[in-house]
Amino acid sequence: MVQPDSTVLTDGRPSSPDATWWRQAVVYQIYPRSFADVDGDGLGDLAGITSRVPYLRDLGVQAVWLSPFYPSALADGGYDVDDYRDVDPRLGSLDDFDAMVAALHDAGIKVVVDIVPNHSSDRHSWFREALVSPPGSPERDRYIFRDGQGPDGSVPPSDWESLFGGPAWERVADGQWYLHMFAREQPDLNWDNADVRADFLRTLRFWSDRGVDGFRVDVAHGLAKDLTPPLAGTLLPDEPLAGGNHPLWDRDEVHDIYREWRSVFDEYDPPRTAVAEAWVHDLRRARYASPEGLGQAFNFDLLEAAWDAGAFRAVIAHNLAHAEQSGASSTWVLSNHDVVRHATRYGLPEVDGLPTKEVARRWLLTDGTEPAVDVDRGLRRARAATLLMLALPGSAYLYQGEELGLAEVPDLPAAAREDPIYFRTGGAERGRDGCRVPLPWQARAEGGESFGFGPGPAHLPQPAWFDRYAVDAELADPASTLRLYRQALALRRQLQGAESLEWLESGNPDVLAFARPGGWQCWTNFGPRPVTVPADLRAGLVLGSGVVDDDQLPPETTVWIA
Numbered sequence: 001m002v003q004p005d006s007t008v009l010t011d012g013r014p015s016s017p018d019a020t021w022w023r024q025a026v027v028y029q030i031y032p033r034s035f036a037d038v039d040g041d042g043l044g045d046l047a048g049i050t051s052r053v054p055y056l057r058d059l060g061v062q063a064v065w066l067s068p069f070y071p072s073a074l075a076d077g078g079y080d081v082d083d084y085r086d087v088d089p090r091l092g093s094l095d096d097f098d099a100m101v102a103a104l105h106d107a108g109i110k111v112v113v114d115i116v117p118n119h120s121s122d123r124h125s126w127f128r129e130a131l132v133s134p135p136g137s138p139e140r141d142r143y144i145f146r147d148g149q150g151p152d153g154s155v156p157p158s159d160w161e162s163l164f165g166g167p168a169w170e171r172v173a174d175g176q177w178y179l180h181m182f183a184r185e186q187p188d189l190n191w192d193n194a195d196v197r198a199d200f201l202r203t204l205r206f207w208s209d210r211g212v213d214g215f216r217v218d219v220a221h222g223l224a225k226d227l228t229p230p231l232a233g234t235l236l237p238d239e240p241l242a243g244g245n246h247p248l249w250d251r252d253e254v255h256d257i258y259r260e261w262r263s264v265f266d267e268y269d270p271p272r273t274a275v276a277e278a279w280v281h282d283l284r285r286a287r288y289a290s291p292e293g294l295g296q297a298f299n300f301d302l303l304e305a306a307w308d309a310g311a312f313r314a315v316i317a318h319n320l321a322h323a324e325q326s327g328a329s330s331t332w333v334l335s336n337h338d339v340v341r342h343a344t345r346y347g348l349p350e351v352d353g354l355p356t357k358e359v360a361r362r363w364l365l366t367d368g369t370e371p372a373v374d375v376d377r378g379l380r381r382a383r384a385a386t387l388l389m390l391a392l393p394g395s396a397y398l399y400q401g402e403e404l405g406l407a408e409v410p411d412l413p414a415a416a417r418e419d420p421i422y423f424r425t426g427g428a429e430r431g432r433d434g435c436r437v438p439l440p441w442q443a444r445a446e447g448g449e450s451f452g453f454g455p456g457p458a459h460l461p462q463p464a465w466f467d468r469y470a471v472d473a474e475l476a477d478p479a480s481t482l483r484l485y486r487q488a489l490a491l492r493r494q495l496q497g498a499e500s501l502e503w504l505e506s507g508n509p510d511v512l513a514f515a516r517p518g519g520w521q522c523w524t525n526f527g528p529r530p531v532t533v534p535a536d537l538r539a540g541l542v543l544g545s546g547v548v549d550d551d552q553l554p555p556e557t558t559v560w561i562a
C-alpha cells in the first residue's frame with residue numbers, strides 16, 4: 001500500500017514533509033452555530049470555538065473542519081452563502097477568524113473550511129444583480145436561468161425536483177426560471193461562466209492566505225452541468241448515471257475545475273488539501289480523490305453499513321483498495337451534520353430489507369416514538385464502531401458530540417425546526433435538526449441557560465436529558481465515551497504506522513479482526529454473546545470500548561491489543 005512521506009506537487013516540485021498530514025488525520029467537524037456561544041445570542045460563534053481550543057487539544061484531534069460560518073440567512077444552516085470571503089457578523093469577524101486559526105495552530109490543530117461552490121445564497125450580490133438584470137445578460141449568466149414552457153412560459157423548464165423536495169425551478173418577476181437543486185434560497189451557479197471560476201480561485205487563495213490548511217468541498221460532483229435543450233422530459237434518475245453523462249451530477253468536465261483548484265492549492269507549502277463531498281462510488285469517486293484533483297473524497301459507506309462483521313469488512317476492503325488506486329488515503333465517517341447520530345442509529349432495531357438510514361428516517365417521522373430506541377445498545381455499538389474506525393488506516397472524520405456518545409433529538413418542536421427539508425416537504429420529512437442541537441458543555445443549566453452552550457437558550461433547544469452527556473460530567477467519569485475517545489486518539493497517535501492492514505481470521509463470522517503495521521490488533525465482536533478469540537486479551541489489552549474482565553471478548557465490543 002502507498003505510504004508516501006512526502007509528495008510531489010503538480011508542477012514537479014517536491015513539497016515539505018508536512019504535506020501528508022491529512023493522510024491519517026483525525027478531523028473533527030465543528031458545526032459552528034451549535035458548538036459554543038460566547039456572546040449569548042443562542043448561536044455558536046468563532047470566539048466560542050477559540051475558547052474551546054484546549055478541549056480540542058485534549059481530545060487529541062489533528063484538524064478541525066468548520067461547516068460554513070459565512071454571512072447567511074441560514075435557509076440551509078449556512079450552506080446558503082451570501083459572501084464567500086467574510087464571517088457572519090453573528091459569529092464574529094475576520095479578526096475573530098484569525099484569532100481562532102492562530103489558537104488552533106498553536107495547539108497543533110490544522111483548519112479545514114467548507115467551500116460551497118454548487119450554489120450561492122439568493123442574497124449573494126451576484127444573485128441580486130442577476131434579478132435586476134434582463135434575461136440573457138452577463139449578470140444572469142452566472143446562474144442557470146431559463147425560459148419556461150407553454151405559451152406564457154408558466155411551466156418550469158423541466159420537471160426536475162430539488163433534493164430538498166418540491167420543484168428545482170423558481171420563477172422570477174420577469175417570468176424566467178432559475179435552477180436550485182437544493183432550497184429556493186440556493187440558486188445553482190453556472191460553472192461555464194468565467195467570473196464564477198475566477199471568483200472561487202480568489203476565495204481559495206483568500207482563506208489559504210489566512211492560514212487555512214484545507215477545504216471540504218460541498219456537493220463536489222454537482223458543479224458541471226449540461227443543460228442543452230430540450231430539458232423537458234429529461235428524466236433524472238436518483239443515482240448519477242455511470243459514465244459521466246448525467247445532466248447534473250458527476251460529469252467528466254467537473255475534474256477540469258478541480259485541476260485548476262489543485263494548481264492553487266500547490267501554490268502553498270505545504271499544499272492546501274481538499275476533501276470532496278461527492279455522492280459517487282468506486283472508480284468515479286477515485287477521480288475526485290486523485291492527486292491532480294481534490295486529493296481526498298469522503299466515503300460514506302461505513303455510515304450506511306448494517307451492524308454486521310461481514311458488511312464492515314466488505315466496506316473496509318473495498319475502500320482501501322479504491323483509495324490505493326486514487327493515491328489518496330481512505331476516509332471514514334460514522335456521523336456528520338446530515339445524518340441521524342450513530343449512537344441512535346445503532347440503537348434502532350434492524351428491519352429486514354431496509355437500509356439503516358431508511359429505518360432512521362421512518363423513526364424520525366414518529367418523532368422518535370416508534371420503534372423504541374435501545375439507548376444502551378446504541379451507545380455500546382457506537383463505541384465499538386468508533387474504536388474500529390479509529391484503528392483503520394486513513395483519516396477519520398468525527399462529528400462534534402459523537403465523542404460524548406450524544407444521541408439524536410427526534411422530537412424538536414415544529415416552531416424550533418430550521419432544516420429546509422422539513423419546510424419544503426411540509427413536514428413530511430423531519431430533516432437534520434436533531435443532530436445539530438448545540439453541545440452540552442456542563443450538566444447544570446442555570447436559570448434560562450443552556451447546558452453550558454452559552455449564557456442564553458440555544459437556537460435549537462437542548463432536551464433535559466442532554467445533562468447526561470455533558471462534557472463536565474463525562475470528564476469526571478473514567479468510563480465515559482469522552483474519556484474513551486481521548487484515550488483512543490492518544491493511542492492512535494502512538495500506534496499509527498503505514499497505511500495498511502492485514503486481516504486476521506477470527507474463526508467466527510461475528511468477529512472482525514485485523515493487524516496494523518507494528519503488530520497491534522483490533523478485534524470487534526459484532527455478535528450478542530461473549531466469544532473466545534485467538535488473542536491474548538489479558539496481557540495485550542490496551543483499550544476496550546467496553547469492560548473486558550476475563551479472556552472473552554464481550555458482545556458488541558472492540559478491543560485494541562498491542
Ligand code: NOJ
Pocket residue numbers: 076079116182218219277337338
Ligand atoms: C451537503 C451539506 O453537507 C448539506 O448540509 C447541505 O444541505 C447540502 N450539501 C447543500 O449545500
